[in-house]
Amino acid sequence: MKAVRPGDWLVIAAGLLATAATAAAQWGRGAPAMAQVRLDGRIVAELPLTGTHRIALDGALAARGQTVIEVEPGRARIAADPGPRQYCVQQGWLTRAGSVAVCAPSHISLQLVGPDGAHDTVAF
Amino acid sequence: MSSSATTLQVEPSARDRRLARYAAAAIAASLVEAAIPSPLPGVKPGLANIVILIVLARHGWRDAAWVSVLRVVAGSLLAGQFLAPGFFLAGAGALASLAALGVLQAVSWQWLGPIGRSVAAAFAHIGAQLVLARLWLVPHDGLFNLAPVFFGAALLFGILNGIVAGRLMQEKT
Numbered sequence: 001m002k003a004v005r006p007g008d009w010l011v012i013a014a015g016l017l018a019t020a021a022t023a024a025a026q027w028g029r030g031a032p033a034m035a036q037v038r039l040d041g042r043i044v045a046e047l048p049l050t051g052t053h054r055i056a057l058d059g060a061l062a063a064r065g066q067t068v069i070e071v072e073p074g075r076a077r078i079a080a081d082p083g084p085r086q087y088c089v090q091q092g093w094l095t096r097a098g099s100v101a102v103c104a105p106s107h108i109s110l111q112l113v114g115p116d117g118a119h120d121t122v123a124f
Numbered sequence: 125m126s127s128s129a130t131t132l133q134v135e136p137s138a139r140d141r142r143l144a145r146y147a148a149a150a151i152a153a154s155l156v157e158a159a160i161p162s163p164l165p166g167v168k169p170g171l172a173n174i175v176i177l178i179v180l181a182r183h184g185w186r187d188a189a190w191v192s193v194l195r196v197v198a199g200s201l202l203a204g205q206f207l208a209p210g211f212f213l214a215g216a217g218a219l220a221s222l223a224a225l226g227v228l229q230a231v232s233w234q235w236l237g238p239i240g241r242s243v244a245a246a247f248a249h250i251g252a253q254l255v256l257a258r259l260w261l262v263p264h265d266g267l268f269n270l271a272p273v274f275f276g277a278a279l280l281f282g283i284l285n286g287i288v289a290g291r292l293m294q295e296k297t
Binding site for chain 2 (some may be wrong): 007009012015016018019022023026029
């Protein structure tokens with residue numbers, strides 16, 4: 001009897017399809033559409049990720065400087081922040097829908113949202 | 125009044141001995157596998173399934189089910205995992221793949237060989253484990269982010285185990 005029979009190919013193909021479909025569904029919901037900037041939890045700016053923008057705003061540490069947010073096509077980052085530990089700046093460019101950079105001392109956050117706003121929280 | 129001592133002697137049949145031999149082989153395979161480090165819990169070669177497939181081909185589904193259940197229970201006792209979460213995950217996986225293999229018994233072996241059956245069983249196995257883990261251990265949809273990795277592993281190891289099982293089936297006992 002042959003080692004690989006017709007039905008085997010069918011099952012392997014179905015397996016490949018299932019793997020590819022879940023990969024697309026789970027990982028492919030990628031392309032973010034908007035960058036949302038929040039101050040004290042309220043949305044203060046919504047920037048489409050199509051062009052290049054640079055905004056500076058005053059957070060809770062306004063006395064020490066402004067928080068600068070940069071948007072380029074498909075990505076956004078916090079370029080500068082007066083916070084002492086710089087976590088949100090060091091996070092660098094955000095590229096995936098749902099990713100967030102939080103400058104806690106400034107009460108400012110930057111979040112990328114997908115075209116359908118797929119989820120509103122991410123737990124790590 | 126003395127009650128006469130009764131000796132109850134259970135004579136293991138040839139089938140009992142055969143099942144025990146196969147179960148021992150399957151338990152050995154799963155213990156060997158427990159020693160292999162895995163980058164991700166849940167990604168395992170599933171070597172015991174080679175034994176299950178061979179039993180399925182040679183002696184039918186009922187014997188395969190016996191070997192599989194014995195493997196999960198005795199294997200978890202030996203690994204110190206009995207009634208631990210891993211035991212229930214292993215049990216759910218084993219039952220689901222037995223169900224898949226049972227359904228596929230309706231399909232002729234001429235048309236569907238050990239590789240296809242192995243892949244189908246592997247997917248049923250990881251699918252049931254994912255569902256159980258989602259319902260019970262990790263109640264968050266983030267778990268499904270790993271589904272493509274698990275499915276890819278199921279496909280790869282399903283094919284490899286199927287090839288090995290097919291080769292071993294050619295051997296004369």
